[in-house]
Structures are given as structure tokens and as C-alpha cells.
Amino acid sequence: MSVRETMTAAYITRPGPADEIRIGRLPVPEPGPSEVLVKVRALAVNHVDTFVRSGAYRTPLPYPFVIGRDLVGTVATAAPGFAPGDPVWCDSLGFDGRQGAFSEYAAVPADRLYHLPRGVDPENAVASLHTAATAYLGLFREAGLRIGETVVVTGAGGGVGSATVQLAAAYGARVIATARPDDFDWCRRCGADEVVDYHDPDMYPKIAELAPNGVNVFWDNAGHYHLERTVPLLALGGRMIIAAGLGATPALPVGELYTRDASLRGFAISNATVAELTAAATAINHLLARGALVSRIGTRLPLTEAARSHRLQEGAEPHSPRGRIVVLP
Ligand SMILES: NC(=O)c1ccc[n+]([C@@H]2O[C@H](COP(=O)([O-])OP(=O)(O)OC[C@H]3O[C@@H](n4cnc5c(N)ncnc54)[C@H](OP(=O)(O)O)[C@@H]3O)[C@@H](O)[C@H]2O)c1
Structure with a gap:
């Protein structure tokens, strides 16, 4: 994948309210030697995403900062241990200098990327990652x-x-x-x-x-x-x-x-270490593969409505639905 190619992304250029979220074209990330390029299929919103975006939870952010932490996707280009098309997930982007997830592609550190068991619904999975x-x-x-x-x-x-x-x-x-x-x-x-x-x-x-x-x-x-x-x-x-x-x-x-x-x-x-997150991922995959980890999804929104997804998560819009918010690129 060439660095000249661009993708749709939801990003901020400074911390602030949900209205700071921009939808625009950013370069498709060029994965480093220890990263895997992932085509994003489903994203989830969690309270922490709004805390990081607003600055309430301070952490180094590379600007323009792509918002969001959790994704389910498929491997876009081959990498050790990962073949193109493999279903995968990550629940630790968008923190401590790492770029976020709310885009069409993400370069994910290989040690933070896990295979999604075959046959697992990506939307239920993404809605369950951070919470589980x-x-x-x-x-x-x-x-x-x-x-x-x-x-x-x-x-x-x-x-x-x-x-x-x-x-x-x-x-x-x-x-x-x-x-x-x-x-x-x-x-x-x-x-x-x-x-x-x-x-x-x-x-x-x-x-x-x-x-x-x-x-x-x-x-x-x-x-x-x-x-x-x-x-x-x-x-x-x-x-x-x-x-x-x-x-x-x-x-x-x-x-x-x-x-x-x-x-x-x-x-x-x-603050969890890579090893601790990997242990959690093993448990999550075990339960997902058996249909024993289920989330209620209240809302599905396109990536272009990322700002609204944050307003809903913050309860800032009337009739904010109960249930998890899933965003689809
Ligand atoms: N430390 C961490 O690593 C970490 C990680 C994830 C989340 N969190 C935090 O954990 C909290 C929960 O996250 P979440 O994603 O589960 O949020 P959530 O989906 O919004 O759930 C919050 C729950 O609290 C209930 N609630 C509201 N007022 C209550 C009360 N007075 N007594 C008992 N329950 C009440 C709500 O019920 P109703 O629907 O009836 O209002 C809702 O079911 C958030 O503060 C989040 O920031 C921390």
C-alpha cells in the first residue's frame, strides 16, 4: 500500500468537545516493522474515548489524532503471524502516543493485535472488547x-x-x-x-x-x-x-x-501491559468463540457520524439510546 493513498478518518487537531471531531482524508498509515496494516470493519465507542478526546484523561496524542481505541477488521497486508484477510481485533489504540482506530485502515502493533475466532460476529465482538x-x-x-x-x-x-x-x-x-x-x-x-x-x-x-x-x-x-x-x-x-x-x-x-x-x-x-491485555484477549476469544460473551448494541452509525457517536456516548443528545454504540466505516 502506497503512502500516497488516502482514507476517510475521524480525527481531532486539539482536545475539546465532540464538535472538534473532523471527518476528512488522511494518508493510509504505512505500517512499521512491528505493525500490521488492518482494514477496519467495525468500531466501538466507550467512555474513555470521550475522556481522551476532551482532554479529561491526559495522554500524549499525535495530531491529527484519529479518535477511538477498539476495532475489528481484517489483515490488509501480510505480516509475520498474520495473513491477508485474517479477521483480527485490537482494544488498545489511541492512547500513550498510539494513533486511534476511527479510520478505514489502522497500523496496529503486532503484539496488540489478536485473531478473531472464525464465525464471530464483528459487531458483537467490537462492542464487547473494552468492557470485557x-x-x-x-x-x-x-x-x-x-x-x-x-x-x-x-x-x-x-x-x-x-x-x-x-x-x-x-x-x-x-x-x-x-x-x-x-x-x-x-x-x-x-x-x-x-x-x-x-x-x-x-x-x-x-x-x-x-x-x-x-x-x-x-x-x-x-x-x-x-x-x-x-x-x-x-x-x-x-x-x-x-x-x-x-x-x-x-x-x-x-x-x-x-x-x-x-x-x-x-x-x-x-495502564495494562501488553502481556496483561494478551491474557484478557485469550479469555475474550474463548468466550466469543462459544457465544458466551454478548453485548446489547443500541445504535449503529457510519464513520462520518463519529461526532454524533461521541455526543450519544456522553448523553449530550436527547433520547440517547441505551446499549452499545457501534460505528461502521
Ligand atoms: N477503569 C477502567 O479501566 C475503566 C474501563 C472501562 C470503563 N470504565 C468506567 O466504568 C464506568 C462504566 O462504564 P460502562 O461502559 O459500563 O458505562 P455504561 O454502559 O454507561 O453503564 C453505566 C451503568 O451505570 C448505571 N447507573 C447509572 N446510575 C446508577 C446508579 N445510581 N446506581 C447504579 N447504577 C447506575 C447505568 O444504568 P442506567 O442505564 O439505568 O442509567 C448503566 O447501566 C464508566 O464510568 C467508565 O468510564 C473504567
């Missing part, structure tokens, strides 16, 4: 989840929440989900054993009743952190996953935490 990799790191690297433990997932109707329910249930944990009543069926289909309405003023006593031996892992996806209510729910050695709520400053009931030998485990997937 986050769920994997939180449940297994951070919480050290064990079979039979009780996991509480709040915001279980959302992307990370529903992926966390699916991974925890597939691993053999007992899962208590919180969600709005509209999402109860979805949470149960994901594998939740119990579902509690997060609007219910008695939500915490209900969780305590459902987990009489305490909660081993508590993951708050809404980022509100009512720690005075949730830390006392933890079992001895309980782990609370902190992965949402960029600006949250909750009060911590210290005695309730340390007398349980409990811990708060904060993490951001953006």
Missing part, C-alpha cells in the same frame, strides 16, 4: 476472583457491568446485579443469580440479605461510591473494585474496611 477486557482485569488481576465467591456488580445493565456479570458467572461466581427494572431480564441473561433495583431505598439491606456471608467482590460501575453503605457489606478479605468516577471524592469508613481485611483496588485498563 476491563471486566477480566478487575475480576482476575485485581480481585483474584475465586470460584463460588459472591460478586456484586452495580450498573449491571451497562457495558462493563454486563461484561463483568458474564465473566464472573462463566467462572462460577455467584452474581448479584443491580440495575433498573428494564434491565433485569438482560442481567439474568448475562448470568446474574439475583437482580436488585438500584432505585430501591432498601437496596443495601437487600444485598446484605442475599449475601449472608458477605460480599467477596463489590464493583460499582456508576462511580458514586456510597462506601459507608457498601464497605460494611464486604466479607472478611473482601475486595472493592474502583474503576469509575473520575471526580468522585467519597468518605471512607476506615474501621469498617480494615477490620475486615478488606481492600480497595483501583485500576485503569489504559
Whole structure:
């Protein structure tokens, strides 16, 4: 592929609101010796994409910066381990100096590119990558989840929440989900054993009743952190996953935490090493190949509507649909 060829891309030239996203022609990237040129088939939008675009989450960006992190595509030119036409995916573009995904072609570092199992739907896959990799790191690297433990997932109707329910249930944990009543069926289909309405003023006593031996892992996806209510729910050695709520400053009931030998485990997937992402990818491919990792897709948009995809993700347009947003080049 010649560097003179151009492609459609969604990019920014400085951080800012979604209206900063431009649609234009950029050169098709020339893959370096350790990169693979990928023809993009499907893209997903996640909260982190909007944080990087706006500058809320600071990271070095090469301008013009192609937005986005996750893609599913096919190998465009042969590279070691990759043949033209191979279905592939990546969930770690667009951060720490790497160009993003929202374009017709992307040059992907070979060690961040994984084969997509044959027959897997690219749209379901792309909608599941970021959320499931986050769920994997939180449940297994951070919480050290064990079979039979009780996991509480709040915001279980959302992307990370529903992926966390699916991974925890597939691993053999007992899962208590919180969600709005509209999402109860979805949470149960994901594998939740119990579902509690997060609007219910008695939500915490209900969780305590459902987990009489305490909660081993508590993951708050809404980022509100009512720690005075949730830390006392933890079992001895309980782990609370902190992965949402960029600006949250909750009060911590210290005695309730340390007398349980409990811990708060904060993490951001953006800091994960290549080896950790590869381990997550192995789990994701295992589940995708068995039809055991499913996302609800609420909206499909063309690449030319990338700015709208970010506005929808930010809830900035009326009637923002629930379910994941997939963008198609
Ligand atoms: N640290 C990391 O590595 C990492 C990685 C990925 C995501 N995240 C963060 O994780 C969070 C979740 O991401 P996501 O993609 O799953 O977002 P999402 O799809 O928007 O889901 C958020 C969920 O939270 C629910 N919710 C809202 N208010 C709630 C409340 N008061 N109590 C309980 N649940 C409530 C929402 O339910 P309704 O639909 O009923 O409003 C929705 O189901 C975001 O803050 C994101 O930035 C962090």
C-alpha cells in the first residue's frame, strides 16, 4: 500500500468537545516493522474515548489524532503471524502516543493485535472488547476472583457491568446485579443469580440479605461510591473494585474496611501491559468463540457520524439510546 493513498478518518487537531471531531482524508498509515496494516470493519465507542478526546484523561496524542481505541477488521497486508484477510481485533489504540482506530485502515502493533475466532460476529465482538477486557482485569488481576465467591456488580445493565456479570458467572461466581427494572431480564441473561433495583431505598439491606456471608467482590460501575453503605457489606478479605468516577471524592469508613481485611483496588485498563491485555484477549476469544460473551448494541452509525457517536456516548443528545454504540466505516 502506497503512502500516497488516502482514507476517510475521524480525527481531532486539539482536545475539546465532540464538535472538534473532523471527518476528512488522511494518508493510509504505512505500517512499521512491528505493525500490521488492518482494514477496519467495525468500531466501538466507550467512555474513555470521550475522556481522551476532551482532554479529561491526559495522554500524549499525535495530531491529527484519529479518535477511538477498539476495532475489528481484517489483515490488509501480510505480516509475520498474520495473513491477508485474517479477521483480527485490537482494544488498545489511541492512547500513550498510539494513533486511534476511527479510520478505514489502522497500523496496529503486532503484539496488540489478536485473531478473531472464525464465525464471530464483528459487531458483537467490537462492542464487547473494552468492557470485557476491563471486566477480566478487575475480576482476575485485581480481585483474584475465586470460584463460588459472591460478586456484586452495580450498573449491571451497562457495558462493563454486563461484561463483568458474564465473566464472573462463566467462572462460577455467584452474581448479584443491580440495575433498573428494564434491565433485569438482560442481567439474568448475562448470568446474574439475583437482580436488585438500584432505585430501591432498601437496596443495601437487600444485598446484605442475599449475601449472608458477605460480599467477596463489590464493583460499582456508576462511580458514586456510597462506601459507608457498601464497605460494611464486604466479607472478611473482601475486595472493592474502583474503576469509575473520575471526580468522585467519597468518605471512607476506615474501621469498617480494615477490620475486615478488606481492600480497595483501583485500576485503569489504559495502564495494562501488553502481556496483561494478551491474557484478557485469550479469555475474550474463548468466550466469543462459544457465544458466551454478548453485548446489547443500541445504535449503529457510519464513520462520518463519529461526532454524533461521541455526543450519544456522553448523553449530550436527547433520547440517547441505551446499549452499545457501534460505528461502521
Ligand atoms: N477503569 C477502567 O479501566 C475503566 C474501563 C472501562 C470503563 N470504565 C468506567 O466504568 C464506568 C462504566 O462504564 P460502562 O461502559 O459500563 O458505562 P455504561 O454502559 O454507561 O453503564 C453505566 C451503568 O451505570 C448505571 N447507573 C447509572 N446510575 C446508577 C446508579 N445510581 N446506581 C447504579 N447504577 C447506575 C447505568 O444504568 P442506567 O442505564 O439505568 O442509567 C448503566 O447501566 C464508566 O464510568 C467508565 O468510564 C473504567
